[in-house]
Amino acid sequence: MRSISDIVQQLQRRFFDTIVSGNLVYNTCWEDPRIDRALLNLDSESDILMLTSAGDNALDYLLDDVNHIQCVDINPTQNALLKLKKAIFKNGNHTLLWNFFGEGQKSGAELIYHQQLRPLLPKQAQQFWDRNIQSFSSGSKNEGFYFSGTSGKVAHAIFNQLQRKELIPAVENLLSANSLEEQAYYFHEIEPQLWNPFSEWLISRHATMTMLGVPASQRKMIKQQYEDGLLEFIRQSLRQVFTKLPIRDNYFWRVYLTGHYTPDCCPNYLLEKNFRTLRNRIHRIETQTSSLLQALQRSTKTYSHFVLLDHQDWMAFTQPEQLAKQWRQLLDHAQSGARILFRSSMPKPNFLPEFVFENVSFHPNTTEPLHEKDRVGTYESTHLATVL
Numbered sequence: 001m002r003s004i005s006d007i008v009q010q011l012q013r014r015f016f017d018t019i020v021s022g023n024l025v026y027n028t029c030w031e032d033p034r035i036d037r038a039l040l041n042l043d044s045e046s047d048i049l050m051l052t053s054a055g056d057n058a059l060d061y062l063l064d065d066v067n068h069i070q071c072v073d074i075n076p077t078q079n080a081l082l083k084l085k086k087a088i089f090k091n092g093n094h095t096l097l098w099n100f101f102g103e104g105q106k107s108g109a110e111l112i113y114h115q116q117l118r119p120l121l122p123k124q125a126q127q128f129w130d131r132n133i134q135s136f137s138s139g140s141k142n143e144g145f146y147f148s149g150t151s152g153k154v155a156h157a158i159f160n161q162l163q164r165k166e167l168i169p170a171v172e173n174l175l176s177a178n179s180l181e182e183q184a185y186y187f188h189e190i191e192p193q194l195w196n197p198f199s200e201w202l203i204s205r206h207a208t209m210t211m212l213g214v215p216a217s218q219r220k221m222i223k224q225q226y227e228d229g230l231l232e233f234i235r236q237s238l239r240q241v242f243t244k245l246p247i248r249d250n251y252f253w254r255v256y257l258t259g260h261y262t263p264d265c266c267p268n269y270l271l272e273k274n275f276r277t278l279r280n281r282i283h284r285i286e287t288q289t290s291s292l293l294q295a296l297q298r299s300t301k302t303y304s305h306f307v308l309l310d311h312q313d314w315m316a317f318t319q320p321e322q323l324a325k326q327w328r329q330l331l332d333h334a335q336s337g338a339r340i341l342f343r344s345s346m347p348k349p350n351f352l353p354e355f356v357f358e359n360v361s362f363h364p365n366t367t368e369p370l371h372e373k374d375r376v377g378t379y380e381s382t383h384l385a386t387v388l
């Protein structure tokens, strides 16, 4: 007979799968492409297979003039987001791109979508945006795109808390601080007020973590590292990001703390100087809705680079057989010397099947110092595997 805890775990897994398969979870990529760039050595011969997430990092890699990027995501709404970005590159201009994805708001967004962007989208993406394009509309009720989607809604709840506590000016000071000393000063002003029964309750909820796209298996990994669990992990991550690294160009945290980017603190794909280059190369990005394993099983191509984000944490405890199958496929589709990049909530990739270590080499001397500089700061480790 199954125990109550098994049943709860199964229900939690089902709830997570339901949320992350039909809702936009990531409205921005939560991995730092500056670190990726230092590890991937991309060039005009690079053929990349990567997970889509919000598509920002695929657009970033395109700046390195790569040959082709195959984006795969099991969640069709994540691909619909990248397709909308692609449509703006094809049939918009930099101002429109900035309004939609820099400010996250544009008056008349629905009209622009129907006239200019919708005709370029495939049916499934049209169906998603027909229902959701109003998240870009500006207006009193609308908080903009970055406070929409499941992660965005959690960010909005936190923003409302900061507003209620009159902490927004201190946050603005923190984000525009000119030195680490200044950052530490403002952060220490804010930090004690962040932790209260409401925020602790919010973080401890399975529903909150699901909305942020953090499955139970990943939380289990975090709890193994931190005596006080998730709360301690979040406390330490915030301290690292806000007091040890320059915050001025940390667009990851800026967007969730304010709801928008600024021209000097945003992903590279939003910079005006990159618009024309990306427009000319945008056809080199393709999207596919599928699990990574199925995409590999169907593919007849080989790749020079694989960017797996942190999705193996989703499989490590619950689907070890699928993870092993996926690695066999990765190795079968890897060009000689291919680079495989991923992040994890575990300090070491010892959740991988044994045979992986016989076929790739890892480079901790290179990845560990870079990981310390990661602007996202919520992963325990970054790994680069090169195929032998």
Ligand SMILES: C[S@@+](CC[C@H](N)C(=O)[O-])C[C@H]1O[C@@H](n2cnc3c(N)ncnc32)[C@H](O)[C@@H]1O
Residues within 6 Å of the ligand: 020, 026, 028, 029, 030, 031, 051, 052, 053, 054, 072, 073, 074, 075, 078, 213, 290, 291, 292, 293, 309, 310, 311, 314
């Ligand atoms: C692993 S999540 C994590 C978020 C990520 N760290 C980021 O940069 O935003 C990234 C994406 O992977 C997708 N995903 C998770 N497991 C997958 C799988 N087995 N195959 C394909 N996509 C997957 C999710 O739908 C999500 O859009």
